[in-house]
Amino acid sequence: MxxxxxxxxxxxxxxxxxxxxxxxxxxxxxxxxxxxxxxxxxxxxxxxxxxxxxxxxxxxxxxxxxxxxxxxxxxxxxxxxxxxxxxxxxxxxxxxxxxxxxxxxxxxxxxxxxxxxxxxxxxxxxxxxxSVPPESDPRAVAAEIAAYRFERWTVDLARRQLLDGEGVRVTLTSGEFDLLAAFCRSAGRILTRDTLLETTRRRVAGPFDRSVDIMVSRLRRKLGNDAAGEDLITTVRNVGYLFTAAVTSVPADAPAVTS
Missing domain, CATH: 3.40.50.2300 (Response regulator)
Known part of the structure; x- marks a missing residue:
């Protein structure tokens, strides 16, 4: 050649x-x-x-x-x-x-x-x-989902960005983004700390591992409260967390998410 x-x-x-x-x-x-x-x-x-x-x-x-x-x-x-x-x-x-x-x-x-x-x-x-998750990665959900929307927020899966209501990007670490995407996929369902840790860091939690709790705390500060003034992420004692927002999936063939 x-x-x-x-x-x-x-x-x-x-x-x-x-x-x-x-x-x-x-x-x-x-x-x-x-x-x-x-x-x-x-x-x-x-x-x-x-x-x-x-x-x-x-x-x-x-x-x-x-x-x-x-x-x-x-x-x-x-x-x-x-x-x-x-x-x-x-x-x-x-x-x-x-x-x-x-x-x-x-x-x-x-x-x-x-x-x-x-x-x-x-x-x-x-x-x-x-990196951008491949279609085979469960975190990508499905090829037809481009983004999630809730409250005033847009979670752009392709660009791995969180945008506010004005289209301004809010800086997230890769772990925070994966955590938020997991919450959006499972809105209204309780997710255990072990499940969230495996999703965001691809490892099993140790008995004193607080990394998920720390990321949740940071996400809460960045997202603020919902329209009623309540936390979007609720702690379920001794179990895990519940994402309470009403989440809408944006199809991949919808108009592009703008930043």
Whole structure:
């Protein structure tokens, strides 16, 4: 086959590792490179910003304990500007770091020390959530559904965006978007925490896993109340959550959702 007719294969995902410990940074960089990722590795937030300016970063693996600006502060800053997905690396036993990280907009976390294979698996899982779901993915519901509408909100499934009544985009993490889409699909039905965790993070909940509760809290703040002043997401004690909005499905052949 001539060079002009050669199939151009897509580039592998580009992972930006932000870790101040040179030993850990080197090991993570080498392992992820062996797994087929393109990897850049830096030691702090300033070097990270420079790498982001150059572009092409698909996901950030971000240590919480960094010199200067902390990983939590970086996570919060990037979420305000709509940066790439973030996987936090936290210290063993630092439960507060994990909660703060999720509240700041991290898409997942991994506790040190960790198995390199789990890091690669979690990176791939986050990247899948950020990509447009294929038709075979149950989260896509069906090819004929383009969006959901409730109250003054539109959930655009193709673009993975939440739009308010004026067409203004509200920033959601990938986990928050998947959670909201799950609520829209099952409006009026109680969903357990385990079900929601498997939907949004594709893993089974641990006995003290609060990530779903944290995401629900963030969604409540972003959505506000319904027309009657009540929460759109109701807590069902010891069971899970109930989405109370009247949801309308928008067919794919309807006029395009505008932002």
């Amino acid at each position: 001539s060079e002009s007719l050669a199939i151009r294969r897509p580039e592998p995902p580009h992972v930006l590792v932000v870790e101040d410990d040179p030993g850990i940074r080197g090991l993570v960089e080498a392992f992820l490179g062996d797994q087929g990722f393109r990897v850049s590795a830096v030691a702090d937030g300033r070097a990270m910003d420079a790498a982001l300016v150059r572009g092409g970063v698909d996901i950030i693996v971000l240590d919480v304990m960094l010199p200067g600006e902390s990983g939590i502060a970086i996570c919060r800053r990037l979420r305000r500007s709509g940066g790439p997905p973030i996987l936090l690396l936290t210290a063993r036993g630092e439960h507060a770091d994990r909660i703060d990280g999720l509240q700041s907009g991290a898409d997942d976390y991994l506790v040190k020390p960790f198995h390199p294979g789990e890091l690669a698996a979690r990176i791939n899982a986050v990247l899948r959530r950020w």
